[in-house]
Amino acid sequence: MSSPSANAPRALLAGRVLAFAGIALVAFSMRAAVAGLSPLIPEISKTYELNTAAIALLGAIAPLSFAAGGILTPRIEKRVGIERTLILALILMISGHIIRSLSVNWHTLALGTLTALVGMGFANVAMPPAVRKYFPDKISTMTAIYMSVMSISAFLPALIAVPVAEIISWRGSLLQWAFFAIIALIPWILEFRSHRKDSTFDAPEAATLVRKIHPWRSPTAWSVGIVLAVSSITGYAMYAWMPVILIDIAGVTPAQSGALLALFAGIGLPLAFATPGLAKRMGKHVHWLVTIASAFFLVGYLGLLLAPEHLIWLWVAIVGTGCLEFPLALTLVNLRTENVRSSMALSGFAQIVAYMSAAMAPPLMGLLYGTTSSWTVVLTTLLIVSVAANIPAALILRRNRMVDAELALKS
DSSP states (O other), rough: OOOOHHHHHHHTTTTTTHHHHHHHHHHHHHHHHHTGGGGGGHHHHHHHOOOOOHHHHHHHHHHHHHHHHHHHHHHHHHHHHHHHHHHHHHHHHHHHHHHHHHOOOOHHHHHHHHHHHHHHHHHOOOHHHHHHOOTTSHHHHHHHHHHHHHHHHHHHHHHHHHHHHHHHHHHHHHHHHHHHHHHHHHHHHHHHHHOOTTOOOOTTTHHHHHHOOOGGOOOOOOHHHHHHHHHHHHHHHHHHHHHHHHHHHHHHOOOHHHHHHHHHHHHHHHHHHHHHHHHHHHHHHHHHHHHHHHHHHHHHHHHHHHHSSSSSHHHHHHHHHHTTHHHHHHHHHHHHHHHHHHHHHHHHHHHHHHHHHHHHHHHHHHHHHHHHHHHHHHHHHHHHHHHHHHHHHHHHHOOOOOOHHHHHHHE
């Protein structure tokens, strides 16, 4: 007789193999357009000129595209469903990768990047509701799986971009990610063709919450958006400026600064795997994870400010650990909603808040440094923002309320 633990994987996949494969494969494609481009900039510049302004614009496209995904995806999904929304997202990713590989100037490179990233923005918003629809009994497990795969997709393209370019050119290096997106498209086309009944939209059609959802009227929705925003601000700020900051304040070499940035990014993998399950187990006490993240940010930034010449790798790792709020927020999208449509609305709203905030972080850091000529001021500002923003978010989450219930009270 088989044990319950032995049957768990079978229960997870029973009748849902296509959805499992689709979610994992989409997750693997969700960061390639961002991570696979930056290492190739020097090589692309040998083919046609990329000036500082062009490179800055390419960097700003990502958070703005993800914010656009937060605005558009719930509207698209409401009309065509989750499966076709993910199919559209993947088609945009594929098209973007192809356009980039065929680019003849920075304008076409930017167009391809924008196309791919808008597709990724759609996928960002659609993935939590897709998990809820197909795995309502395994939300934390599937969130951990897809977040872990997405973490791999954040550093693997950067790792192999240049070696692949040396073998088949930078165009081939960019084009390779189109093939992975094509593979991810297959299970979702098959899933859509199977006409799976969408039984997850189980609220009556006349219900206010099904007809119209206004997440911005929910304090809990704002708390999820803030948690995601704090992590996104830190992530985009560090990806943009960490190597420069560490060279200036700690005296590390460019190679060492790159390795420290890789450490910052690599911390995300174990966090992505562990945080969703931990959040579910903590239940009504999940706000403590926000408090813990604040403590990591506080200690990490203080280490960078007060002792950058000593244990620099430790301070970088501690700041990176504070970004546990990223998988936490995406888990809360499902833990603080009652159905797929509410999950989609909250996912879109949270990502608008997060990525609009994140888009402003790198340029504001540059402006602040240009005005003060002090990384101390920049790091102190990041510390204050990270801790201060988390305080109201933790207090709201402590109430342990569902977004649906808050909106019902306000309707």
